[in-house]
Amino acid sequence: MSTLSARPARPWPGSATSRPRPRWSPSRRRRLAADAALLLIAAAFLLPLAWLVLASIDSDATLRVSAPGSPTLDNFSAVWTDEITFTPMLNSLLLCGGATILTVACAALAAYPLSRFRSRVVRPYLLAVLFTTCLPITAIMVPVYGLFVQVDLIDTMSGTALFLAASQLPFAVWLMKNFMDGVPVILEEAAWTDGASWLQSLTRVILPLMGPGITVVMIYSFIMMWGNFFVPFMLLLSPEQLPASVSIFTFFGNYGQVVYGQLAAFSILYSTPVLLLYVLISRRLGGGFALGGAVKG
Structure with a gap:
């Protein structure tokens, strides 16, 4: 008894199965x-x-x-001098470094009550703080300049660093508060049980666990201050106190003449400290919060 093998039916011309698939699908x-x-x-x-x-x-x-x-390498040799590179870079490091330390310290102290104390005014206050970061710095420089002249802070590194720290403080507080929310309150309560004050629990418990968060705030604040041109240009008058962000303006000569080679060489040297800062502390950015084993069940 023979069995007949079933043959596949050939599609009719013009049917959906005989149409070629489109070469370029929408996805x-x-x-x-x-x-x-x-x-x-x-x-x-x-x-x-x-x-x-x-x-x-x-x-x-x-x-x-x-x-x-x-x-x-003649362009690098031309800008590798004390007057063009070393003195402005040192001024930038002192100015931005001091302002960054002040910003991080004040942001940590301001973020602690916002993170630990519950109140109806916390959220509106944070939104108001975040709104201040949207204000252009040029809108307040005229009254700030007049204030600095009256209090004798004009043409001083300390006064300029103070204003740079104040201008970066709102967003730094916002970032620091969000990172501080990730630290369990139970660790702080355990420190209080052992007799620690709120300042001791902040410096010995919370801040050590916020290493990556503090690193992010520090890098962001330093980079924003390092590239700030307008504030030092307005508040610093002596040429020997100008940072690198302002001294780069010397490569733009009169009548539109620009020394592009030296400008590019100085720009590479000017970007080096920021890159080194990021490379040196980039390991802490990927580490996450060191809370493993801190809370025992």
Whole structure:
């Protein structure tokens, strides 16, 4: 007895199964469009960096991105002086470093009651603090300049550092409060049981566990102050006290003449401390909060 094998039925011409699948599906088109947009954004960031590197080793650098005919380090030799690089960089380190330490210390003290005490005014107060970060610094520089003249803080490093710290404090408080919320209150209560005061529990329990959060606040505050041009330009008058963010203006000569090669070389040197700061403490950023084993069940 023979069995007949079933043959697959051939689709009718024009049926749905005989139509070829579209080569470009909608999902693939969206993916390609997203990749193209990302490539354009990457090019927008990479082209200025490429110009910065190539122009720094080109003695005849222009605004065009082109490889130098004969690479040279003459631009770095020209700016590697006390007057152009070392003194402004030292002023920037003193100014931004002192302001960053003051900002982190004040932000920790201000974030502690906002994180630990519950009140109806905490949320409106935080929103008001966050709103102050949206105000342009140029809107208040005229009254600040008049105030600094009256209290004799104009042309002083301490007064400029104080204002830089005050301008970065609102967002630093907001960040510090959010990081402090991640530390369990039970650890602080255990410290109180052992006889610790609120200041001791803050400095010996909460802040050590907030290492990554403090690092983020410190890096953000330092970078924002390091690139600030307008505030030191307004409050510092003596040339020997100007930071690097203001002394970079000396590369722009009269009648629109700019020494692009030296400007690019100085920009690379100016960016080095920020990169070193991030590299040195980047390990703490990925560590997360060290709360493992702190709370025992």
